[in-house]
Amino acid sequence: MARKSGKTTIHDIAFELRLNASTVSRALANKPVVSQKTRNLVLAKAKELNYRPNHMAAALRRGRSDILGVIVPAIDRAFFASVIRGIEEKAGEQGYHIMVCQSYDSSMRERTMVETLRRVQVDGILISVAKDGKTDTAFYRKLIDGGLPVQFFDNIPEGIEAPAVVIDDEKGAFDATTHLIKSGYRRIAHLCGPQHLHIYRDRYLGYTRALKEAGLPVEDELIVEIGSHFDTSPEIFSRLWERPNPPDAIFSASDYSAAVGLKAALKLGLRVPEDLAFMGFSNEPFTEIITPQLSSVDQQTLEMGRRSAERLMAALNNNSTPAKTEPKLVLLPKVIVRESSS
Amino acid sequence: MARKSGKTTIHDIAFELRLNASTVSRALANKPVVSQKTRNLVLAKAKELNYRPNHMAAALRRGRSDILGVIVPAIDRAFFASVIRGIEEKAGEQGYHIMVCQSYDSSMRERTMVETLRRVQVDGILISVAKDGKTDTAFYRKLIDGGLPVQFFDNIPEGIEAPAVVIDDEKGAFDATTHLIKSGYRRIAHLCGPQHLHIYRDRYLGYTRALKEAGLPVEDELIVEIGSHFDTSPEIFSRLWERPNPPDAIFSASDYSAAVGLKAALKLGLRVPEDLAFMGFSNEPFTEIITPQLSSVDQQTLEMGRRSAERLMAALNNNSTPAKTEPKLVLLPKVIVRESSS
């Protein structure tokens, strides 16, 4: 039994062994100085008393918490859930814990969360920036200059030198569009996301570059902007289809919009992919499940999480800003060809 | 400027104001004793020095961390991602943080995670138990008796009195099956999950009860066990279909298996739901997106997360074991009728 009623501390162990707390601390920390005999005694007594180290006390003393903060717009979006999994995996391997927050795509809330995480003394923060277009670049610049290790991923603040892990949206879109062209499609429409976000702009650029490199015209009337990632109004599709010269393929910046379009097409009696091909973006879990399966662009979410965590932790160990030399790591997306564009 | 180079502490504020740290502490904590004048001074200086409270230090002193541990099999499964969102929402509202861990459905790892979370001094733990059938009931009994507030949700350990939030799987299955019966289907097959898990056993029981109450026979050959939640081998479906007297509806304990079966049915030229109806379980995001849309049973995931968090925090505030009086909260699932069973 420990002396007091509460939890066992190193003092309890020391007391019972007629040792000093510091010796116990050293023994537990496996410092080479302590004698083998003492170490065994301590270890045995620790087990006997059901000792459980108080991580917070140690953290306070050492000045590091071994906790990483993670801020994403929403935990329950497949993309982020997967990235977080990757982060947790890698963090766990190195004895770090993660504390997850949601910004709900509000930049203001995001800043609040950053402050909150700092109070909790996280050693560093991983952020996928809120997509409300109100990112305060100055805030993040100050943050980084202030010495807090920050690692961005996915959607990153523009005009700022900061470590980041992103995927090459431009190349993903380029590859996807090129695949459609090589499959024989010529009038390829594009459902593009809000252009104030670089990820959607890049997808748009990849799309147009693919057309140009293939000698195909870029036609404005084949390009439709969708409200958001989750814009699923069938009207978008019909607007395209009711044109005199409709497209023979659709490359959407979002799997959701692609799926809705696909459904609308089937309802009209069109054959997919013979009459109309579809290509989405994100490789959402449902793409394999719908009929026909939706071709898409995989964003390497697990990898993104893993690499982000690795880089942040490396920076913490080197006691330097993350990846000062090569601040931005660009992952290569992968076109997954399925039934909708075979 | 703070005295030393590092972060500002209440001592820095006190020093500059020729006050004592305890006064600063009280002012910051909004204790009524401090004079308005002093409070204002402190607040102003705090802002000026960019003071940020060290939550860990306070936690160490007060003996509570305001951190809740969460253990789930996998963060990136839609079900858990959604529950976690609910937890984070509610926790955040009351100033709690969450620390998320994955058990990867290994009971051993789960126990390790519990230990790890305790070291970090979480105030309580929320757990959805690993589904490898190796749950160590004694471990959890000791845990709870030891005074650590634990709140289970979803998959809970059997044979143990512990606070839990679950959904009524039996009723969900009953309602789903009854819906099929009322829609005119008579030979309803069931794809059931591993029966050593109570959630799947309950679904099976609900299914059989519905048949019995409707005066329909329970036919063993219409019941097929699938390997896991994600078992998606089309053979399962064909095995059912190749019988002399095939089913006219399928109630699956998993949306994934239902979707695969649905796809196989369409490939065979069957009309859904005219020739064969489908009903899944879980209301996965993809159910709305596939064609035809899959009917399913919603599990109130967000609500489950919210209520779990609420109950745990209530227990923490009352300084009592969570919901001693009504340990198990049962949420009601909801049948969502879509095209596959209209």
Next chain:
DNA sequence: TTGTAGGCGTTATCAT
């Protein structure tokens, strides 16, 4: 209303 002092549990720096 404010100051003093002690301690939360650990670790790091001395000294022995």
Next chain:
DNA sequence: ATGATAACGCCTACAA
């Protein structure tokens, strides 16, 4: 190889 002591930053009796 071990012990004594101080400190991490905060909170809270108790005293003034």
